Amino acid sequence: MAEAYAELERRFRRLGILRGAGAVLGWDRQTMMPVGGADDRTEQAAALALVDHETLTDASMGALLDSAEADEAGALEQWESANLRLMRRQWIHANAVEAGLVEALTRAAATAEMRWRTARAEDDFAGFAPLLAEVVALVREVAAATATALGCTPYEALLDSFEPHGRTADIDALFADLEAFLPGFLAQVIERQAGRPAPLPLDGPFPVAAQRDLGRRLMAVIGFDFDHGRLDVSDHPFTGGTPGDVRITTRYHDDDFAKSLMAVLHETGHALYERGLPAAWRYQPVGESASMSLHESQSLLLEMQACRGEAFIGFAAPLMRDAFGGDGPAWDAGNLHRLATRVAPGLIRVDADEVTYPAHILLRYRLEKALIAGDLAVDDLPGAWNDGMQALLGVTPPDDRLGCLQDIHWAEGLFGYFPTYTLGAMIAAQLFDAATAADPDIVPGIGRGDFAPLMRWLRAQVHELGASLTTAELVERATGRPLDVAVFKAHLETRYLA
Amino acid sequence: MAEAYAELERRFRRLGILRGAGAVLGWDRQTMMPVGGADDRTEQAAALALVDHETLTDASMGALLDSAEADEAGALEQWESANLRLMRRQWIHANAVEAGLVEALTRAAATAEMRWRTARAEDDFAGFAPLLAEVVALVREVAAATATALGCTPYEALLDSFEPHGRTADIDALFADLEAFLPGFLAQVIERQAGRPAPLPLDGPFPVAAQRDLGRRLMAVIGFDFDHGRLDVSDHPFTGGTPGDVRITTRYHDDDFAKSLMAVLHETGHALYERGLPAAWRYQPVGESASMSLHESQSLLLEMQACRGEAFIGFAAPLMRDAFGGDGPAWDAGNLHRLATRVAPGLIRVDADEVTYPAHILLRYRLEKALIAGDLAVDDLPGAWNDGMQALLGVTPPDDRLGCLQDIHWAEGLFGYFPTYTLGAMIAAQLFDAATAADPDIVPGIGRGDFAPLMRWLRAQVHELGASLTTAELVERATGRPLDVAVFKAHLETRYLA
Numbered sequence: 001m002a003e004a005y006a007e008l009e010r011r012f013r014r015l016g017i018l019r020g021a022g023a024v025l026g027w028d029r030q031t032m033m034p035v036g037g038a039d040d041r042t043e044q045a046a047a048l049a050l051v052d053h054e055t056l057t058d059a060s061m062g063a064l065l066d067s068a069e070a071d072e073a074g075a076l077e078q079w080e081s082a083n084l085r086l087m088r089r090q091w092i093h094a095n096a097v098e099a100g101l102v103e104a105l106t107r108a109a110a111t112a113e114m115r116w117r118t119a120r121a122e123d124d125f126a127g128f129a130p131l132l133a134e135v136v137a138l139v140r141e142v143a144a145a146t147a148t149a150l151g152c153t154p155y156e157a158l159l160d161s162f163e164p165h166g167r168t169a170d171i172d173a174l175f176a177d178l179e180a181f182l183p184g185f186l187a188q189v190i191e192r193q194a195g196r197p198a199p200l201p202l203d204g205p206f207p208v209a210a211q212r213d214l215g216r217r218l219m220a221v222i223g224f225d226f227d228h229g230r231l232d233v234s235d236h237p238f239t240g241g242t243p244g245d246v247r248i249t250t251r252y253h254d255d256d257f258a259k260s261l262m263a264v265l266h267e268t269g270h271a272l273y274e275r276g277l278p279a280a281w282r283y284q285p286v287g288e289s290a291s292m293s294l295h296e297s298q299s300l301l302l303e304m305q306a307c308r309g310e311a312f313i314g315f316a317a318p319l320m321r322d323a324f325g326g327d328g329p330a331w332d333a334g335n336l337h338r339l340a341t342r343v344a345p346g347l348i349r350v351d352a353d354e355v356t357y358p359a360h361i362l363l364r365y366r367l368e369k370a371l372i373a374g375d376l377a378v379d380d381l382p383g384a385w386n387d388g389m390q391a392l393l394g395v396t397p398p399d400d401r402l403g404c405l406q407d408i409h410w411a412e413g414l415f416g417y418f419p420t421y422t423l424g425a426m427i428a429a430q431l432f433d434a435a436t437a438a439d440p441d442i443v444p445g446i447g448r449g450d451f452a453p454l455m456r457w458l459r460a461q462v463h464e465l466g467a468s469l470t471t472a473e474l475v476e477r478a479t480g481r482p483l484d485v486a487v488f489k490a491h492l493e494t495r496y497l498a
Numbered sequence: 499m500a501e502a503y504a505e506l507e508r509r510f511r512r513l514g515i516l517r518g519a520g521a522v523l524g525w526d527r528q529t530m531m532p533v534g535g536a537d538d539r540t541e542q543a544a545a546l547a548l549v550d551h552e553t554l555t556d557a558s559m560g561a562l563l564d565s566a567e568a569d570e571a572g573a574l575e576q577w578e579s580a581n582l583r584l585m586r587r588q589w590i591h592a593n594a595v596e597a598g599l600v601e602a603l604t605r606a607a608a609t610a611e612m613r614w615r616t617a618r619a620e621d622d623f624a625g626f627a628p629l630l631a632e633v634v635a636l637v638r639e640v641a642a643a644t645a646t647a648l649g650c651t652p653y654e655a656l657l658d659s660f661e662p663h664g665r666t667a668d669i670d671a672l673f674a675d676l677e678a679f680l681p682g683f684l685a686q687v688i689e690r691q692a693g694r695p696a697p698l699p700l701d702g703p704f705p706v707a708a709q710r711d712l713g714r715r716l717m718a719v720i721g722f723d724f725d726h727g728r729l730d731v732s733d734h735p736f737t738g739g740t741p742g743d744v745r746i747t748t749r750y751h752d753d754d755f756a757k758s759l760m761a762v763l764h765e766t767g768h769a770l771y772e773r774g775l776p777a778a779w780r781y782q783p784v785g786e787s788a789s790m791s792l793h794e795s796q797s798l799l800l801e802m803q804a805c806r807g808e809a810f811i812g813f814a815a816p817l818m819r820d821a822f823g824g825d826g827p828a829w830d831a832g833n834l835h836r837l838a839t840r841v842a843p844g845l846i847r848v849d850a851d852e853v854t855y856p857a858h859i860l861l862r863y864r865l866e867k868a869l870i871a872g873d874l875a876v877d878d879l880p881g882a883w884n885d886g887m888q889a890l891l892g893v894t895p896p897d898d899r900l901g902c903l904q905d906i907h908w909a910e911g912l913f914g915y916f917p918t919y920t921l922g923a924m925i926a927a928q929l930f931d932a933a934t935a936a937d938p939d940i941v942p943g944i945g946r947g948d949f950a951p952l953m954r955w956l957r958a959q960v961h962e963l964g965a966s967l968t969t970a971e972l973v974e975r976a977t978g979r980p981l982d983v984a985v986f987k988a989h990l991e992t993r994y995l996a
Binding site (some may be wrong): 046047228241 | 534535542740
């Protein structure tokens with residue numbers, strides 16, 4: 001192994017370890033930290049980010065990369081070469097942007113996020129708009145600088161942080177296909193649902209302790225190892241920590257256990273991916289997830305493909321009845337499945353069902369591209385949002401709280417993140433389709449509470465590959481073809497119209 | 499302000515912030531982390547330690563210190579000068595020892611600590627001894643190198659990390675005084691106790707939730723701010739986190755609430771000190787605690803001086819009765835006070851009462867000095883330990899589990915730490931004596947559950963001074979005289995013989 005490459009592995013190993021430390025501190029912030037700890041924690045995150053940035057922009061780093069790349073032919077194994085390419089990618093991102101701009105954006109985003117919290121509560125878009133405009137202006141500077149370095153468009157330069165090598169031409173084509181399909185499909189689903197009796201509601205309350213026990217039990221069934229992870233509570237469910245110590249969260253509502261439980265199953269999908277990443281490459285870029293869309297595919301595969309399917313609901317129904325003393329026809333597996341697959345257009349993305357969720361993403365993707373291109377002014381956002389919601393889902397937000405103020409992402413400076421949710425949904429459908437074709441015991445296994453066949457396939461086809469392939473390469477290797485909206489559409493048709 | 503000094507503040511600020519990150523991760527390790535997270539966490543701690551060491555040993559750091567010291571006269575305020583001296587001290591410690599030796603000791607200590615856990619459980623000193631000998635050998639190397647740089651003895655070089663400027667001649671004199679006093683005093687106390695009816699025992703069980711609620715209530719009474727801290731559970735009580743987010747722990751036993759509650763009060767003393775450190779100097783060396791003995795004085799002042807006194811027990815007794823439904827003479831304040839001040843020689847340091855605790859420390863201090871001087875071989879430790887226990891407390895451990903295997907400190911490479919416990923007890927007595935003389939409302943305040951008078955004095959005389967003075971200077975400023983065993987002895991005589 002070439003000397004320069006070995007030194008790079010040593011430096012990126014430390015970066016990976018320190019990022020893991022930051023991830024645990026980030027988890028703590030959302031689960032354990034008292035409110036007064038925020039200042040210290042912000043300083044800690046900033047100091048770790050600075051160490052990271054200084055490591056990547058150290059004068060010797062570029063020379064090491066040059067040297068390792070010059071040595072590469074014959075000297076490096078395939079995974080090492082992939083690792084080296086990922087190192088270079090991180091270096092380009094870090095070096096494209098001056099430290100002063102990064103810091104200005106970090107501060108502007110922190111300020112905007114704080115203001116967003118009150119603005120949302122008070123439906124005060126006008127008060128938030130100048131701060132968001134500042135964030136957008138700085139993000140556009142970052143995008144422009146990074147685009148030059150990467151040789152792509154400014155929006156793609158932002159997308160690249162979440163979806164490496166993502167191209168808007170590809171996403172536009174996939175999303176156009178979906179947009180052509182969804183409104184008609186949704187109308188059919190609504191009509192079909194209307195022609196049947198509504199599912200019976202479940203009567204609560206559902207004690208939090210019982211919800212937690214049920215969630216833990218199902219996590220264990222699926223393969224979550226509590227020696228290497230935790231389940232806790234936070235405002236919004238997320239997966240944090242490190243591959244050796246994966247921490248997922250949910251939020252409990254004592255009048256509705258399904259929402260919380262589905263969040264647990266969703267995050268368990270993220271967690272099993274983290275746990276399954278290649279141990280031999282831990283702390284190296286190539287040992288991480290290939291992209292946010294692939295990460296989301298693992299959570300959505302588990303939640304939407306596996307756990308909202310009839311096989312899993314059939315397995316879980318008696319456990320649910322046991323947990324809450326449920327009885328009668330509302331607790332039949334059939335009714336529980338109808339509840340878990342109920343479709344209704346709504347205003348809030350995080351509450352959306354599987355069918356309408358992509359419409360929320362199509363809207364955000366279109367609007368954020370326009371914001372970054374300079375084709376949409378922040379002040380015009382509420383109108384553009386409301387028009388889009390009406391066109392895509394036939395609903396109009398009565399105020400901005402339920403409209404363009406609902407998400408935290410843009411306030412935090414996250415542009416290019418939203419499309420990965422729906423790309424993930426499509427990848428999930430295509431992977432699950434390939435998995436169940438490759439091993440016909442996967443669905444019956446889920447019906448028995450045996451996730452081993454599914455996990456075996458996912459480990460070999462997804463988890464263990466880390467970032468050694470791009471997302472597109474991995475999807476093609478695992479499913480035999482490029483990402484294809486047809487599989488996602490077929491999944492929706494089978495589940496909601498068959 | 500001189501330029502070099504400003505740059506030093508910038509660098510030490512980052513060090514301080516990153517050490518805070520490490521402190522939160524250390525807290526998590528002992529309270530939240532699943533067992534399988536240990537490898538990732540160890541890597542995180544090692545990476546942070548390496549960043550710390552590299553910062554302090556960076557070639558430019560010595561030059562900056564030289565330059566700031568050359569500029570110092572007239573250019574720096576008093577606190578800045580103190581800060582600069584503390585920076586130099588950290589630099590000397592970091593640069594005295596080669597990185598390879600530090601790493602070898604870190605690894606040897608990690609291995610020894612792991613082995614210690616099983617050795618203690620299995621009473622297997624022979625299996626542990628070679629690993630402890632390896633740790634001692636490496637610690638002796640560190641001590642020798644640091645002693646040269648500091649101009650002190652090897653043991654004092656180790657002591658210096660916990661007790662800056664600590665000298666064995668001073669400690670020997672204090673401890674000799676105590677050793678001359680204790681055996682006779684203990685005999686008197688035992689005789690006096692024997693001549694009275696034994697305190698009535700409290701009948702449990704004491705539900706953990708009720709214990710926790712009572713602990714939190716008393717913490718709030720004393721002044722703990724739950725917006726800036728937490729109470730959790732760990733194997734051994736400790737105080738962690740950062741001044742903005744102080745986290746204390748205890749351990750609950752459902753047959754004995756007093757032990758757990760006293761641990762909560764003890765750690766609350768540590769926590770209030772951390773919270774009270776000067777905010778203007780946060781993250782700088784001079785903004786930290788002056789020493790471990792001073793830190794321990796704050797926990798012991800609260801636990802031993804304030805909360806085991808009659809005034810506090812009188813205040814807390816009805817709260818205790820409420821918490822556990824206590825009733826009858828056993829729950830009288832008088833009986834509760836007798837329980838809280840019961841003296842009995844025992845084998846285990848962490849279970850020892852206020853009177854016998856110093857004997858456990860005298861023994862460890864003597865033995866660790868001999869180990870570092872090369873006058874005692876690790877293999878001879880059990881015999882020396884048992885002889886010492888017999889001589890000091892009249893008890894002989896039946897095995898090494900209850901003898902020289904009971905503490906984790908030496909396995910972890912911590913030598914020079916033990917004496918700070920008893921120095922802290924003496925400082926606590928002297929500070930409380932001065933405080934109550936300066937403000938006669940302090941004890942009556944405690945009796946009303948009003949800790950404001952005590953805290954006002956402690957903030958002004960201890961907390962807000964950070965490390966701007968040495969411990970010896972601070973004690974003399976606050977109490978009007980150097981540390982004097984007489985005050986501690988008088989406290990014991992008043993409480994246990996009056």
